[in-house]
Every structure is written in structure tokens, then in C-alpha cells.
Amino acid sequence: MRGPTVTDDAAIGYYGVPPVKASPFDWKIAAYVQIGGVAGAAQVLSAVAAAAGGRRARGVVRHGRWMALAGAVLGPPFLIADLKTPTRWYNMLRIARPTSPMSVGSYILTGFGAFSALAALPAGRLSDAAQVPAALLGAGMATYTASLLSATSSPFWAEAPRSLAVQFACSSVAGAAAALSLAEQAAGRPGTAATLDAITAAAAAGELAASIASGHDHKEPAVAGALALGVAVPLACHAANRLSRRPSRTLSVIGALAALAGGALLRHAVIQAGNRSTERPRDTFRLTRPPEPARLPPRR
Amino acid sequence: MTALIPDESALTAGTTVRPGRRYGFFTDTTLCIGCKACEVACKEWNALPADIPGLTGMSYDNTVDLSADTWRHVLFVEKIAPQAGGERVTTMPPFQSNWLMMSDVCKHCSPAPCLEACPTGSLFRTEFDTVVVQQDICNGCGYCVPACPFGVVDLNLSDGKAHKCTLCYDRLKGGLEPACAKSCPTDSIQFGEIDDLTERARGRVEELRGLGRDDAYLYGAPGTPGATGGIERLNAFFLLTDRPEVYNLPEHPTRPAERFAPGMAAGLAAVAGLTLAAALLFGRNGGGDGGRP
Structure with a gap:
């Protein structure tokens, strides 16, 4: 039955019928956003480690390049699976449309994948040269998905474009640093892992600041929960390790896993919150309130 | 293909259809009698399936919403029930009996947010300045659905x-007036060239105001509510007599694409800041030589 349920929103709008429609995006898009964001940021951190880390950061450089390539390979199947006509996935590259974040994103993803494949070749001049554009596109991978969501009429995404982008960008960097830290711990290099944990903490702090600036995250329990997991836990673990005389490997691993899981949950919670916000006419009409005093003739 | 009657629209709508000119709808809600002939004509011409039959309790509106299978939707707003925090209406002015009816449709915005969002070029602007989904290109990404500020585009x-009103693209090519406008018995839905329609609509507002309807106004014509936030005009625009929200229309819709660049700039700045922080940390710790004691 298509009839809407009568709620308080019936008093505003038209029988509570949603004035805008929800996106069809589900967990598959959330999974891509997390995988692509972490892969993009991993390439960025790998490039930073290559430039500033010296010899001891070579493990980070190598792992970062592999993670970037892995993400560029694993992510797109989720995107294609979410298409309602997946056999036409290649039409994504049929035109280039600068007003469409999805079109821009398709090219960012394609370029990122191509350069990341070159950068993952055995160490040499070609892979080093390819890493520069791969890292620049990786920064785009960490960010564009948030702007894609904001460039819609779904109130939850549209009302805070800047803070959502900073949130996704920071969460991607935190996740990539966490994944690289896990790899360093596995390789028995706690020193570089500690450096990466500090980067995770810095990114988590940025994510928290952006979430507060958004002014609406606390109203969505799932988003708030994802932030508690992906921000509060890593910050607590890594701060405890910083302050303690004997840094604990367990705490570092817990902090890293929490950052990755929290990032994935955040993407899912934000996408669900945006879809649900379209069902609240009040939110849409708040978003579309005119900036200046209404120009309409007075009500009779 | 030659049409059965060349330029039939000249006979039915008083306008000839020529490529390169801008066409649209002017929907005058004060003339709508809620007969739903437009809904039926649209479904018949475009071979759209019926919706799930059932009664919604929303006045005479059992269609509920525009969707992939419903491209015209007649709204019935009863203003007889107690308004929020007010008294039940007991008297009625001799005008539409406090019962607003409106045939809603795709607005064929210019610029069109759905078209700007479409990554495949499936959504395109036709030679008649209308916006159409090319079914042989659409891959069902669904991004046009949340992009639309009016909740029009829908996935089947x-x-x-994705599907929506084509403003009868096939009929326009054959010199025919769109099915809904042709079937409208009261001329609440008028088809024509945008400039003609706008002039006619402004005249109608003046006429209504002269009759004492001070609340009549245009929605979607340039410089009016609906044509806001980077959307210059709606090629299907309306004459309304109550606030837009009453008709489930946003008073000040915005062009979603304008939110793309600010978001990207903020996000990339955050990545740049964290990159700098990471470089300092890597540089200071030398990638962790010795690390912490």
C-alpha cells in the first residue's frame, strides 16, 4: 500500500508525503566510499612517507601503494553492483560532466586506479613518478564522495556540505593510517606504527571538529555511534600510548581497528541518515526556506 | 514520419512546435477541477502501468506522488479540516470552496539539477528546451533521484x-500538443512557448488580483519562488494561491551542483592539512627510527 503514514509532518506540506525522493544508495555505496577513501588516503600517506620518511618508512611506502591498488580494484565492483542496470557500467565514462560529482568521481577513480597500478610496480623511477598523480587523485578519492552526497536535495547531506567533506576526508586519512599501522605492527616495526597512530589521532580530531561543526550529527544515533567508535576509541587508545612509558601494541591495534570500523559505520550511517531525511517534509522545507524575508503575498 | 494532421498543436494549443524554440507548461491551479484527465491521458499515451489500486484517505488523491510510472499527479488540498492550531473552517468563499487542486508535473528546470547530476549523459536537453531521460543510455545509477529538488525523477x-515526464517528446516531434495539456478540459494545463506562456500567466495573475484574489502568484517563472538558488526558471511553472509548501513545493529550491565545489574545497583542504601534519610527524620521527623508548 502506497498510502503514507500520518505523522506530525502532516501539518506541514501535503499529507506528510515526502517532497523529495530518497537516493537508492545502500550499503554497497557505503562500502565503496570507505574502501575508496581509505585507498586514496593510503596513497597520499605513502607519498608523504616516501618524501619525508626516509629509509625506515619504506615499509609504509610499499604497503600504502599496495593498499591503494587493492582499493582501486575492490571498490568499483560495489559501485557496479549498485547500478540498477549494471551491464551499462561503462556509460559512466561516456561523457565528462563537471557539474556532476558522479561523473567527476568516475574519472577520479579511473585515473587513481591507473596511476596506482603503475605506482604498485616494483620500486623504480616509473612507480615513483606515477605515485605523485596517484596521490593527488587519492586526495580526491577521500573527498569527492562526500561532495557527491551534498550535491543533492536530501536535507541531511545538503545542509552541511563542508563539514561532511572534512569528515569523510579525515575519516579516510584516519582509516588509511590505521590500516598502515596494522601492517607495521604485523611487520614488527612499532616505531613507524606509533607515527601512523599519531596521524590517525590527528585525523580523528579533525573528524570530531567537523562533526561538531555540522550541528546535526548528534541527532542521528547511528552517526553519533560511528563517531564514538571511529573517533573516541582511537583517540583514547593512541593518547594512552603516547603518555605511557611502555606503549602497548594491543592498544595501538585496538585503536587502528576502531578507526577502520568506525569509518565504515560512519559511511553507512551517513548514507542512511540522508535517505531517511527525505522522508521528513519539515527538514526539506527548512533547507529550502528563502534566505531573505518571504516574497510571497500575505496569506488570506 | 509525417503527422496525420501537420502542426496539429496549432489547432489544439494555438502554437506550432518547431525545434530550437522553448516549450513548457503553464499550470493554472485556479482552473483545476481535479478530474485527473491529465493523469489518464499521460498514462495512456506513454503506456505507463497503473499504480497499485487503493484508497489513501488523502481526499480524492489516490495517486499520492509523481513516480517512475506516474508523470502527472493531481493534488487535492482540503482546507476545511482544522488548520494547525486553528479553528475548523465553517464558511467558504465562493471560489474553489477552500479546496485546492493542482496537477503536478516535472518542472523541466533550466538549469536542470537531474541533468547536471547525470554522469552518463542519459538525461539531456532537447531541441524544445525540455529535459528527457534517454532510456537506451541510462544505467540506473539513481543519482538524478536525490538530485531533483522536487522529488520528480524516480527509478523503475x-x-x-530512471523515468520522468518527457513533456511528450515524441508528440512534440510530430507537431502534437502534449497529451495532458490536450486532454485538460478547463485549460488549467496550458502548453506553449515559454515566453508566450509567461506573458499569459502574468496577465492571469493581474486578472485574479483584480477580482480580489490577492494571494495569486506565479511559481517557477523567472524571478518568482521556485526559480531560485541558481535555477533560473521552471519550464513547467504554476499559478498558486497558497504557500508553496501547501502544494508540497519548496519555496526556495537550490541547484544542488552549487554545493559540489565548496565541499570539495573543504575536504581537499583537510587532506592537505593532514598531509602536512603527516610529513612533520614522519620527518621528526624519521619514520620511527627507534620510535619511543
Whole structure:
């Protein structure tokens, strides 16, 4: 039955019928956003480690390049699976449309994948040269998905474009640093892992600041929960390790896993919150309130 | 293909259809009698399936909303029930009996947010300045659905494509007036060239105001509510007599694409800041030589 349920929103709008429609995006898009964001940021951190880390950061450089390539390979199947006509996935590259974040994103993803494949070749001049554009596109991978969501009429995404982008960008960097830290711990290099944990903490702090600036995250329990997991836990673990005389490997691993899981949950919670916000006419009409005093003739 | 009657629209709508000119709808809600002939004509011409039959309790509106299978939707707003925090209406002015009816449709915005969002070029602007989904290109990404500020575009999950009003693109090519406008018995839906329609609509507002309807106004004509936030005009625009929200229309819709650049700039700045922080940390710790004691 298509009839809407009568709620308080019936008093505003038209029988509570949603004035805008929800996106069809589900967990598959959330999974891509997390995988692509972490892969993009991993390439960025790998490039930073290559430039500033010296010899001891070579493990980070190598792992970062592999993670970037892995993400560029694993992510797109989720995107294609979410298409309602997946056999036409290649039409994504049929035109280039600068007003469409999805079109821009398709090219960012394609370029990122191509350069990341070159950068993952055995160490040499070609892979080093390819890493520069791969890292620049990786920064785009960490960010564009948030702007894609904001460039819609779904109130939850549209009302805070800047803070959502900073949130996704920071969460991607935190996740990539966490994944690289896990790899360093596995390789028995706690020193570089500690450096990466500090980067995770810095990114988590940025994510928290952006979430507060958004002014609406606390109203969505799932988003708030994802932030508690992906921000509060890593910050607590890594701060405890910083302050303690004997840094604990367990705490570092817990902090890293929490950052990755929290990032994935955040993407899912934000996408669900945006879809649900379209069902609240009040939110849409708040978003579309005119900036200046209404120009309409007075009500009779 | 030659049409049965060349330039039939000249006979039915008083306008000839020529490529390169801008066409649209002017929907005058004060003339709507809620007969739903437009809904039926649209479904018949475009071979759209019926909606799930059932009674909604929303006055005479059992259609509920525009969707992939419904491209005209007649709203019935009863203003007889107690308004929020007010008294039940007991007297009625001799005008539409406090019962607003409106035939809603795709607005064929210019610029069109759905078209600007479409990554495949499936959504395109036709030679008649209307906005159409090319079914042989759409891959069902669904991004046009949340992009639309009016909740018009919808996915049909049985064919996996986005659908919406085409402003009868096929009929326009054959010199025919769109089915809904042709079937409208009161001329509440008027088809024509945008400039003609706008002039006619402004005249109608003046006429209504002269009759004492001070609340009549245009929605979607340039410089009016609906044509806001980077959307210059709606090629299907309306004459309304109550606030837009009453008709489930946003008073100040915005062009979603304008939110793309600010978001990207903020996000990339955050990545740049964290990159700098990471470089300092890597540089200071030398990638962790010795690390912490």
C-alpha cells in the first residue's frame, strides 16, 4: 500500500508525503566510499612517507601503494553492483560532466586506479613518478564522495556540505593510517606504527571538529555511534600510548581497528541518515526556506 | 514520419512546435477541477502501468506522488479540516470552496539539477528546451533521484532505469500538443512557448488580483519562488494561491551542483592539512627510527 503514514509532518506540506525522493544508495555505496577513501588516503600517506620518511618508512611506502591498488580494484565492483542496470557500467565514462560529482568521481577513480597500478610496480623511477598523480587523485578519492552526497536535495547531506567533506576526508586519512599501522605492527616495526597512530589521532580530531561543526550529527544515533567508535576509541587508545612509558601494541591495534570500523559505520550511517531525511517534509522545507524575508503575498 | 494532421498543436494549443524554440507548461491551479484527465491521458499515451489500486484517505488523491510510472499527479488540498492550531473552517468563499487542486508535473528546470547530476549523459536537453531521460543510455545509477529538488525523477526497479515526464517528446516531434495539456478540459494545463506562456500567466495573475484574489502568484517563472538558488526558471511553472509548501513545493529550491565545489574545497583542504601534519610527524620521527623508548 502506497498510502503514507500520518505523522506530525502532516501539518506541514501535503499529507506528510515526502517532497523529495530518497537516493537508492545502500550499503554497497557505503562500502565503496570507505574502501575508496581509505585507498586514496593510503596513497597520499605513502607519498608523504616516501618524501619525508626516509629509509625506515619504506615499509609504509610499499604497503600504502599496495593498499591503494587493492582499493582501486575492490571498490568499483560495489559501485557496479549498485547500478540498477549494471551491464551499462561503462556509460559512466561516456561523457565528462563537471557539474556532476558522479561523473567527476568516475574519472577520479579511473585515473587513481591507473596511476596506482603503475605506482604498485616494483620500486623504480616509473612507480615513483606515477605515485605523485596517484596521490593527488587519492586526495580526491577521500573527498569527492562526500561532495557527491551534498550535491543533492536530501536535507541531511545538503545542509552541511563542508563539514561532511572534512569528515569523510579525515575519516579516510584516519582509516588509511590505521590500516598502515596494522601492517607495521604485523611487520614488527612499532616505531613507524606509533607515527601512523599519531596521524590517525590527528585525523580523528579533525573528524570530531567537523562533526561538531555540522550541528546535526548528534541527532542521528547511528552517526553519533560511528563517531564514538571511529573517533573516541582511537583517540583514547593512541593518547594512552603516547603518555605511557611502555606503549602497548594491543592498544595501538585496538585503536587502528576502531578507526577502520568506525569509518565504515560512519559511511553507512551517513548514507542512511540522508535517505531517511527525505522522508521528513519539515527538514526539506527548512533547507529550502528563502534566505531573505518571504516574497510571497500575505496569506488570506 | 509525417503527422496525420501537420502542426496539429496549432489547432489544439494555438502554437506550432518547431525545434530550437522553448516549450513548457503553464499550470493554472485556479482552473483545476481535479478530474485527473491529465493523469489518464499521460498514462495512456506513454503506456505507463497503473499504480497499485487503493484508497489513501488523502481526499480524492489516490495517486499520492509523481513516480517512475506516474508523470502527472493531481493534488487535492482540503482546507476545511482544522488548520494547525486553528479553528475548523465553517464558511467558504465562493471560489474553489477552500479546496485546492493542482496537477503536478516535472518542472523541466533550466538549469536542470537531474541533468547536471547525470554522469552518463542519459538525461539531456532537447531541441524544445525540455529535459528527457534517454532510456537506451541510462544505467540506473539513481543519482538524478536525490538530485531533483522536487522529488520528480524516480527509478523503475523492474527495468532498472530512471523515468520522468518527457513533456511528450515524441508528440512534440510530430507537431502534437502534449497529451495532458490536450486532454485538460478547463485549460488549467496550458502548453506553449515559454515566453508566450509567461506573458499569459502574468496577465492571469493581474486578472485574479483584480477580482480580489490577492494571494495569486506565479511559481517557477523567472524571478518568482521556485526559480531560485541558481535555477533560473521552471519550464513547467504554476499559478498558486497558497504557500508553496501547501502544494508540497519548496519555496526556495537550490541547484544542488552549487554545493559540489565548496565541499570539495573543504575536504581537499583537510587532506592537505593532514598531509602536512603527516610529513612533520614522519620527518621528526624519521619514520620511527627507534620510535619511543
